[in-house]
Amino acid sequence: MSVEQTLRTLANDTYPFHMPGHKRNPAFAFCEHPIALDTTEVTGSDNLHDAHGILADSMALAARLVGARRSFLLVGGATAGLLAGISASVRRGDTVLVARNCHRAVAHALALAGVHPVWLQPEWNASLGVYGARSPDTVRQALTAHPEATLTIVTSPTYEGVTSDITAIADTVHATGGLLLVDEAHGAHFGYAKDFPPSAVTLGADIVVQSLHKTLPAPTQTALLHACSSRTDAARLARQLAVFQTSSPSYLLMAGIDNCLRLLDREADALFAAYSKRLTAFRRRVGSLVLSPNADSGKLIIPCENGATLADRLRTEFRLETEMSGAHHVLAMTSIADTDEGFDRLATALTAIAPAPSTESIPCPPAPEIVCTPAEAADADRQWMPLTEAVGRTIAEECYAYPPGIPLAVPGERVTDALVAHVQALQNAGVEILGIADEKIAVIA
Numbered sequence: 001m002s003v004e005q006t007l008r009t010l011a012n013d014t015y016p017f018h019m020p021g022h023k024r025n026p027a028f029a030f031c032e033h034p035i036a037l038d039t040t041e042v043t044g045s046d047n048l049h050d051a052h053g054i055l056a057d058s059m060a061l062a063a064r065l066v067g068a069r070r071s072f073l074l075v076g077g078a079t080a081g082l083l084a085g086i087s088a089s090v091r092r093g094d095t096v097l098v099a100r101n102c103h104r105a106v107a108h109a110l111a112l113a114g115v116h117p118v119w120l121q122p123e124w125n126a127s128l129g130v131y132g133a134r135s136p137d138t139v140r141q142a143l144t145a146h147p148e149a150t151l152t153i154v155t156s157p158t159y160e161g162v163t164s165d166i167t168a169i170a171d172t173v174h175a176t177g178g179l180l181l182v183d184e185a186h187g188a189h190f191g192y193a194k195d196f197p198p199s200a201v202t203l204g205a206d207i208v209v210q211s212l213h214k215t216l217p218a219p220t221q222t223a224l225l226h227a228c229s230s231r232t233d234a235a236r237l238a239r240q241l242a243v244f245q246t247s248s249p250s251y252l253l254m255a256g257i258d259n260c261l262r263l264l265d266r267e268a269d270a271l272f273a274a275y276s277k278r279l280t281a282f283r284r285r286v287g288s289l290v291l292s293p294n295a296d297s298g299k300l301i302i303p304c305e306n307g308a309t310l311a312d313r314l315r316t317e318f319r320l321e322t323e324m325s326g327a328h329h330v331l332a333m334t335s336i337a338d339t340d341e342g343f344d345r346l347a348t349a350l351t352a353i354a355p356a357p358s359t360e361s362i363p364c365p366p367a368p369e370i371v372c373t374p375a376e377a378a379d380a381d382r383q384w385m386p387l388t389e390a391v392g393r394t395i396a397e398e399c400y401a402y403p404p405g406i407p408l409a410v411p412g413e414r415v416t417d418a419l420v421a422h423v424q425a426l427q428n429a430g431v432e433i434l435g436i437a438d439e440k441i442a443v444i445a
């Protein structure tokens, strides 16, 4: 079967509790004949990298909706925004404070920018095996130890919908003259309704990156980068976006962004009110089968003995596809595009299965031991060797579970007994670890 035929079959059959946020719901379709919108820079269209027409209007609308000074359209996902945002905020050799639960795109940006990361350990939820909030105190302590840090990077909300106190973190960072970049990839829907948290754009962050496609009805790859304060060099950001984004951006994707923004401008109140009502009714039906909401009530975390087994049952017995399964939980993503029928099917399935939470706890990934910078590791020759024999060597390629794509180890860090034990425990729980092939890991030769 062709890719298109396969995808159509999957789509017809299964309800998506995963990204993208349009949930394939025809009510949120914006274009019947995709190739009709697939154009390039011709008279009447615009230039993403020097926008003065329709794309400038779209960017202005994005900025108005979130309250940013300036917003940029991204067609390479939040990934492009993180690469550009970080590159535009540092100089080679700078020190950067980074929450350890960052996405791998952040780790890639650190390597490209040639900076020294100082990792901040967020809170750890041992029963689910996921990271929690980043406390302002740890940022304060890290900045006392590293007052030279020019940039602090925080992921808020997390993949599971946990937010950090951005106002307090921003105050702390700004007191030492640094910049705060918030990876709000999972919070593009924030700020539109009182049932959801405000966006970091309005809480003091300097640069905010949002994936539209994750939680809003917009096509995959679409995202926004916001310049939020006078500390941000918007011209430098624009230059770096030209480095990391294609010179042939898809008008189909950009029309998808524009459509999503216009929809929010017109109907956000009604759409979010209906969404909140559905979420409340759903949570009432499933009770403690789904965890009480984090800051983002749209993220449904289902605790269970084994995430992979539960996700498999939901898929095969109930035709429900979830976003991800961890060792002891399954994560279902919802959005304003979910239907009553979708929520009903998930509530029915969960009530029938009645998954019980695991009583085992999952230890926090071990703190990294840094040997060299990610950039130095990227330049070094590498070899693949069995994980268990690599203890003491320096990692050359990151290891991570995908999703969520949070690195377990970043190039330039030492392979320790604790890291090997952690990776093996995750693998034994059925979590696939990328960056390890045939039980071998890449280390500096």
Ligand SMILES: Cc1ncc(COP(=O)(O)O)c(C=O)c1O
Binding pocket: 076, 077, 078, 079, 080, 102, 103, 105, 155, 158, 159, 183, 185, 186, 211, 221, 222, 223, 403, 404, 405
């Ligand atoms: C926290 C976080 N940041 C950034 C990204 C990258 O986003 P995108 O897929 O839009 O490039 C992801 C993707 O899962 C993510 O979870």
